[in-house]
Amino acid sequence: MNKRLLIFLTMAMLCVISLTAKAEGPVKLAVHIHQQDYQHPVRLWNFTENFWVEQGVYVEASANKVFAQMGASGFAMCSANVEAANLLVWLRPNIFYNPQVNTFYGKVQGYFYTADGKPLVKISGESKSVGRLLGENTKVQVGRVFDAATEDLYQRMLNNAQLSEYLNGKVKGMVTLNPCATAEFLPVSKFRFNAFQ
Numbered sequence: 001m002n003k004r005l006l007i008f009l010t011m012a013m014l015c016v017i018s019l020t021a022k023a024e025g026p027v028k029l030a031v032h033i034h035q036q037d038y039q040h041p042v043r044l045w046n047f048t049e050n051f052w053v054e055q056g057v058y059v060e061a062s063a064n065k066v067f068a069q070m071g072a073s074g075f076a077m078c079s080a081n082v083e084a085a086n087l088l089v090w091l092r093p094n095i096f097y098n099p100q101v102n103t104f105y106g107k108v109q110g111y112f113y114t115a116d117g118k119p120l121v122k123i124s125g126e127s128k129s130v131g132r133l134l135g136e137n138t139k140v141q142v143g144r145v146f147d148a149a150t151e152d153l154y155q156r157m158l159n160n161a162q163l164s165e166y167l168n169g170k171v172k173g174m175v176t177l178n179p180c181a182t183a184e185f186l187p188v189s190k191f192r193f194n195a196f197q
Helices: 002-020 055-070 136-158 161-167 179-183
Strands: 027-032 042-045 050-053 075-077 085-098 103-114 119-130
Touching: 027 055, 027 179, 042 085, 055 075, 055 085, 055 136, 085 136, 085 161, 085 179, 103 136, 103 179, 119 136, 119 161
Parallel strands: 027 075, 027 085
Antiparallel strands: 042 050, 085 103, 103 119
16 A cells, blocks of 8 residues: 555646756747836827837837747746846837827847847837827837837847747857846946937
8 A cells, every 4th residue: 555655646746747847948038128118117208298208118018029930949037036047138118209299119129148148139129109298108109119119129129030049049158047147237328318219
């Protein structure tokens, strides 16, 4: 009886371990958005209204939609404790509203780094959309602008030969461990103006 119980417990433990085991290999892309973009909203305004935008929330939602095209192990947000990735991208959002022509201008800059923090390339995705500051509808409009800018960045990323080699793990001697830890040491300006950089 004790043997059967021991065999049953061993089998149960192996099943639990196999269910909780992580996928082999690193994800292709770790995505970092700095806390500054969540904590310091920017103001969109026209002559009679103001609308404050926490850009980090919008660009994170856009990144989750757009980078999902990479597949199951294609990307992970650094907030999810990524242990290994082929590349790290730091997304820096920027939005501007021109009240004279009722147009939103969005930009998402992607700074690409190796997992050990060596800079590779900067790619910008841009978009614009005609619209007005109209309360809750403005949130939808801002989301669309960031979605289009992130999609533009994603398409440019796919067309970059150097990034393609890193994403597919074809670079010899490539470091993949703990990419999001290096993101904490990336230089951040103490104050960002609401202007396209």
